[in-house]
Amino acid sequence: MNLLELEQVEARHGLLVAVRGIDLRLGEGERLAIVGANGAGKTTLLRTIAGAHRAAAGRVVLDGTDITVVPAHRRAALGVALVPEGRRLFASMTIEENLRVAQSCGRTGPWDIDAVLEAFPQLKPRFKARAGSLSGGEQQATAIARALMANPRVLLLDEVSLGLSPLAVDRVYASLQSLLRTGTAVVLVEQDLQRAMDTTDRIVCMLEGRIVGEGRTGQITREQIMQTYFGHRPADALPERVGTAP
Numbered sequence: 001m002n003l004l005e006l007e008q009v010e011a012r013h014g015l016l017v018a019v020r021g022i023d024l025r026l027g028e029g030e031r032l033a034i035v036g037a038n039g040a041g042k043t044t045l046l047r048t049i050a051g052a053h054r055a056a057a058g059r060v061v062l063d064g065t066d067i068t069v070v071p072a073h074r075r076a077a078l079g080v081a082l083v084p085e086g087r088r089l090f091a092s093m094t095i096e097e098n099l100r101v102a103q104s105c106g107r108t109g110p111w112d113i114d115a116v117l118e119a120f121p122q123l124k125p126r127f128k129a130r131a132g133s134l135s136g137g138e139q140q141a142t143a144i145a146r147a148l149m150a151n152p153r154v155l156l157l158d159e160v161s162l163g164l165s166p167l168a169v170d171r172v173y174a175s176l177q178s179l180l181r182t183g184t185a186v187v188l189v190e191q192d193l194q195r196a197m198d199t200t201d202r203i204v205c206m207l208e209g210r211i212v213g214e215g216r217t218g219q220i221t222r223e224q225i226m227q228t229y230f231g232h233r234p235a236d237a238l239p240e241r242v243g244t245a246p
C-alpha cells in the first residue's frame with residue numbers, strides 16, 4: 001500500500017484554481033521532488049497535503065485513511081509534517097521551546113531533542129537563543145528539526161534553500177541527507193534542480209497547477225526537466241503523465 005495517495009486533488013485561492021487534477025502516489029520511505037516555475041502550484045499542493053489549505057475537490061489518503069477533511073493539527077498527529085516556505089518559527093521563543101511545542105502535538109518515535117541536535121549540530125550552541133535572533137540557515141535548520149520532533153511518516157519540505165547563503169544551504173542539505181537515511185518519506189519542493197536530483201528518487205514537474213511530467217532521478221536529465229518546466233515538449237522531454245503515478 002502507498003503511504004500517501006492524492007486522487008484528483010484540486011485547490012483554489014478564491015476563483016483561482018492553483019492545483020488541478022493532481023494524482024500522486026508516495027511509497028513508504030520514498031523521496032519525491034516537486035519542481036516547476038514560480039506560481040506552478042507547488043506550495044499550494046504541499047499545504048493541501050498538510051491540511052493547511054482546504055482541498056476544493058479530490059481525496060488525500062494517508063496509509064489507506066481518507067484525511068481530506070482532517071485538520072492540520074490532526075494530520076500532524078497522524079504523521080504529516082510541513083516545513084513551510086519562510087520557516088514560520090515562533091520568533092520570541094527559543095530553539096528549545098520551538099522544538100518542545102512541536103513534540104507535544106506529534107507522534108512518539110526516534111526523533112527527540114538529542115536526535116535532532118545530533119542531525120543539526122549547528123543548533124547546539126544556539127539552543128537557548130530566541131528564534132528571531134538566528135541566522136537564516138539556523139532558522140531553517142530549526143524549522144526542519146521542529147517538524148522532525150513530531151516524528152513524521154511523511155515530511156513536506158517547501159523551498160528549504162530560499163534566502164540562504166550557499167554555505168547555509170550546504171549545511172542544511174548535509175543534515176537532510178542523514179535524516180533521509182532514516183526512512184522517512186519526503187516530498188521536497190526545491191528550485192535548485194541539481195539539489196532536487198541529488199536528494200530524491202523521483203521528480204514530478206508542475207505547470208499551471210498540473211503535473212506535466214515525471215521521471216526517476218538517474219533516468220532523466222536536467223535538460224529534460226528544464227524543457228518540461230517551461231512547458232516545451234520536444235521529443236526528449238520528460239514522459240508525459242498518463243493515468244496515475246507509479
Ligand code: ATP
Pocket residue numbers: 013014016018036037038039040041042043044045
Ligand atoms: P512559488 O515558487 O512562487 O512559491 P508555487 O509553485 O509554490 O510558486 P503557489 O505559491 O502554490 O505556486 O501559487 C499558485 C498560484 O496561486 C499562483 O498563481 C499564485 O499567484 C496563487 N496564490 C498563491 N497563494 C495565494 C493566495 N494566498 N491568494 C491568492 N492567490 C494565491
